[in-house]
Amino acid sequence: MSDSDKQQDLDTFPKLLQHNATRFANVPSIREKEYGIWQTWTWAEAAEEIKAFANGLATHGFGRGDKLFIIGSNRPRMYWAMCAAQSLGGIPVPTYQDAVVEELTYVVDHAEVKYAIAEDQEQVDKLLQVNELGASIEMIIYDDSRGLGDYDAEYIFSFENIQASGVEFCNKSPTFFEDQIALGSGDDVAVLLYTSGTTGQPKGVILSHAGLIFGSERVATLESLTEKDSVMAYLPMAWVVDHFLCYTLAYCAAYCVCCPENQDTLLQDKKEIGPSFHFTSPRVLEAQRTDILTRMEDAAGIKRKLFNYFIDHASRVGISIHSGEKVSLIDRLLYFLGEIYAYGPLRNNLGYSKTRITWTAGEAIGPDMFDFYRSIGINLKQVYGQTEAGPFLTAHQSGGVRSDTVGVPLADVDVKIDEHGEVIFRSPGAFREYYKDPEATRKSKNADGWILTGDAGLFDHDGQLKIIDRIKDVGTMSNGSLFAPKFIENKLKFFAHILEVVTFGDQRDRVTALINIDLVAVGSWAERRNIAYASYQDLASRPEVYSMVQESIEQVNIDLSRDESLANSQITRFVILHKELDADDGELTRTRKVRRRIIHERYAELIEALYNPEISRIQVETDVVFEDGRKGIISGNLKIRDVKIFQTTQKTG
Amino acid sequence: MTINGASSEILLKVEDVSLAFGGIKALDSVSFDTRKGEILAIIGPNGAGKSSMLNVINGFYHPQQGTITYKGQTRKQMRPYQAASQGIARTFQNIALFKGMSTLDNIMTGRNLKMKTNLFWQALYIGPARAEELKNREAVEKIIDFLDIQAIRQKAVGKLPYGLQKRVELGRALAAEPDLLLLDEPMAGMNSEEKEDMSRFIIDVNMEYGTTIILIEHDMSVVMDISDRVVVLDYGRHIADGEPHEIRANKEVIDAYLGVSHE
Structure with a gap:
């Protein structure tokens, strides 16, 4: 079969x-751990399950264009239900399992859902409440029957029940299922995914079969994924990444999807399976590394010393060895010993013993952490995308992995930066439209039909994409150059002793920064150096601490100076604030995001001082709310320090 | 709360039971009965004789007077192992698990009476002993799934938080597939979330397995929520029994135990 035939048929x-x-x-x-044992379904067995369920749905009137609402954790039947709905020309609508009734009601109404499959009693209860609020779900199917024994049976069915009627139906119309599949085409809507909008109501993203198959095939080729590979199913099913890894890519590459027993057993289950392909977030990686390092601190002396020695060795030569560079024989030998003593067991404990490729995305990742994992032999790569892109646009190629980029565009995907610095793309995998929202669909594209990502980015000299910030947060400096506060702040926050940073530069001629030190990290650093301090305020004003922060800023400045478009964003002056930015004072959101407007208002005087070269000390008084609700004033005499800035280094090679 | 499939058939009948330790009367001619499939709560102030009552039912204490009719058989004395073999299981006020053993092994011990092969075969782990072990392991895994404790399957029980230990203990009692389950303060020392979980499990056990449950509990909101009927003891005397709403309105109970607001 030639490639073009294959495209048409499949x-x-x-x-x-x-x-x-x-x-x-x-x-x-697909595998699922149940009753402590991994249960496995082959492709042939899965196809039978899906056929029975699809036929059963058909007997209840489910047909082309109908939506199947899916709510629950990653279970084989939930994934089968997706394929069953698609077989009949229907559209699965997976939803976040922890969504509350109000959120569900919006989606159920908006997507005009009549059929729903729920994992268990908890989710069935939620759907019943959704109906009480006026929605009209006509049929609810459940996977786990526990606690559902005495429910009103009129429109609630068990998965087995639907399959049984499907099997009966199949005896009468043996080719119905196959005929229905043959009716489908690549242009059909494959899935409706609601994005959790940070503002306003979620939007329903429509992705087609052809679009998702396009994206999946590109990734399968890039990472050489085959039926011998496996992946853990643990991300929310409503998230495009889970849909992609555990459904679309799994069907294209024919690899095995493994469902853990439940969220609490994930780590243990992952260790048992050792998936060959894995997706994780920087936050999880950070938590795991901290856990490893603190636990090693408590280990017996000899173990700790050996561990530290080998981790140190890995950080010097590990990455070079794994990327095939020239490394001396002795270093290789030592690395080999380290592999036996530390790296191998460590990978095994984290469930990475068989993992060929690990993808991460979502947030900026610190170079330290990135190198730590790569140096012990975990092949960490960054990718970038969004639901609308179906979903991936760029990925690190082997040999081109760096912590500060998200790789190069996938084959046949066009990505460029427009005149405002925004990342825009064109791809056969892109979404078709927002469901029932032509206005939003129109706004998502520019005049030439390129789709806007909302992210500011730039390509570096070897063609790798760097994501800087959300475009709405990016400002312009008075000399016209780009100012991306979060990008700079993230670089500083990767230093353990810096907790929070706010940079200023929009409509200014230079960039300045407000720093919060991390009391725990700096406190223990001070203890080790016998620097006595009484309070946060006291510690924050120590000249030693100032010098340490200054050093970190200078390192970041060197980094920024390497990039022409960012060289103007080097930090020229900074102040360490006398109090921690606090959600109680309205300076941070409850999820610890900086509220820039409030900070501009509260610290206006201080910010002006940062831009006045004649002021090097300033008396600041700030109202604060204490934990018990009392109000008070913290005042401090703050020092402002200058930082060295660096000349733009010319491109090399 | 609805009556969870409780029938009018009497599973356990306690008649005129008195128990004294020396001069102290722990139980003073107490009578009540338990219907098959119901959740019955025994409440009362400290020292009312609640735990003694459970100990009498499962044969640990032998009352000086009175009879107990269980599954239609009237008896004066019974040993705990006889009670166990007739389908009575219990949990304890102070957790009584094997601290050094895993959750899985602890629950497995609850299957002891279901094992028929002898020590010889079991030690060799071949033939019938192996088949039996697998069958029992399956039953235990179903309980682990039921109680949602997969994540602690291999953990030593002594290292688990209190709420989870209580759950493991319930698991061990369930492993015996009891007809009558005696729970001595299953929610003592728990926070409200753990109590909610435990209540859910008790109701689920009652509904899914049809197990009759007698429980002692101090948290009145829990008792009123989950039980079908309540028996009230005070200084060894039976002062009331009835459905929760009746008990809440009973003057004697309010005076002895629930308390009143003085205006």
Whole structure:
């Protein structure tokens, strides 16, 4: 079969299912740990389950264009239900399982949902409440029957019940299922994914079969994923990344999806499976590294010393060894010993013993942490995308992995930076439209049909994309150059002793910064140096601390000076604030994001002083709210320090 | 709360039971009965004789007077192991688990009476002993799933937080597949979230397995929420029994235990 024939024949996921059920009949397609044992379904078995369920849905009137609402954690039946709905020309609508009734009601109404599958009693209860609020779900199917014994049976069915009626139906119309699949085409809507909008109501993103297959095939080729690979299913099913890794890519590459027993057993289950392909977030990586390092602090002396020695060795030569560079024989030998003593067991404990590729995305990742994982042999790569892109746009290629970039565009995907500095793209995998929202669809594209990501970014000299900030947060300096506060602040926050940073520069001629030190990290640093301090305020004003922060800022400045468009954003002056920025004072949101407007208002005088070269000390008084609700004033005499800035270094090579 | 499938059939009948330790009367001619499939709560102030009552039911104490009719058989004395073999299981006020053993092994001990093979085969772990072990392991895994404690399956029980230990203890009692489950303060020392979980499990056990449950509990909101009927003891005397709303309105109970607001 030639490639073009294949494209035409296998243009929907149900068709891919049939294809996999034939060519990989006995290859595992999905696993689930239940009753302490991994249960496995091969592609042929999964196809049978899906067929029975789809036929059952059909007997209850589910047909082309109908939506199947899916709510629950990652269970094989939930994934099968997706494919069953698609087989009949229907559209799965997976939803966040922790969504509250009001959120569900909006989506159920907006998507005109009539059929729903819920994992268990908890989710069924929520759907019943949604109906009480006026929605009209006509049928609820549940996976786990526990506690549902005495529910009104009129429109609530068990998964088995639907399958049983499907099997009966199949005896009468044996080819119905296959006929329905044959009716599908690549242009059909594959899935409706609601994005959790930070402002206003969520938007329903429509992705087509052809679009998702396009994206999946590009990634399968890039990472050489085959039926021998496996992945853990643990991300929310409503998130495009889970839909992609555990459904669309799994069907294209025919690899095995493994469902953990529950969220609490994830780490143990992952260790048992050792998935070959894994997706994780910088936040999880950070938490795991902190956990490892603090636990090693408590280990016996000899173990700790050995561990530290080998981790140190890995940080010097590990990355070079893994990227095939020239490393001396002795270093290789030591690394080999480290592999036996530290790196191998460590990877095994984290569930990475068989992991070939680990993807991460979502937030900026610190270079230290990135290198730590890569140096012990975890092949960490960054990717970038969004639901509307279906979902990935760029990824690190082997040999081109760096902590500060998100890689190069995938094959046949166009990504560029527009005149405002925004990342825009064109891709056959892109979404078709927002469901029932032509206004938002129109706004998401520019005049030439490129889709806007809302992210500010730039390409560096070797063609790798750097994501800087959300475009709405990016400002312009008075000399016209770009000012991306979060990008600079993140670079500083990667230093353990800096907790929070606010930079100023929009409509200014230079950049200045307000710093919060991390009391725990700086406190223990001070203890080790016998620097006595009485309070946060006292510690923050120590000249030693100032010098340490200054050093960090200078390092960041060197980093910024390497990039022409960012060289003007080097920090010229800074002050360490006498109090921690606090959500109680309205300076941070409850999720610890900086509220810039409030900070501009509260510290106006201080900010002006930062821009007045004649002032090097300033008396500041700030109202604060204490934990018990009392109000008070903290005052301090703050020093302002200058920082060295660096000349733009010319591009090399 | 609805009556969870409780029938009018009497599973356990306590008649005129008196128990004294020397001069102290722990139970003073107490009578009540338990219907099959119900959740019955025994409440009362400290020293009212609640735990003694449970100990009498499962044969640990032998009352000086009175009879107990269980599954239609009237008896004066019974040993705890006989009670166990007739389908009575219990948990304790102070957790009585094997601290050094894993959750899985602890629950497995609850299957002891279900094992028929002898020590010889079990030690060799071949033939019938192996088949039996697998069958029992399956039953234990179903309980682990039921109680949602997969994550602590291999953890030593002594290291678990209190609320989880209580859950493991319930698991061990369930492993015996009891007809009558005696729970001695299953929610003592728990925070409100743990109490809510435990209440859910008790109701689920009652509904899914049809197990009759007698429980002692001090948290009145829990008692009123989950039990079908309540028996009130005070200084060894039976002062009332009835449905929760009746008990809440009973003057004698209010005076002895629930208390009144003095205006």
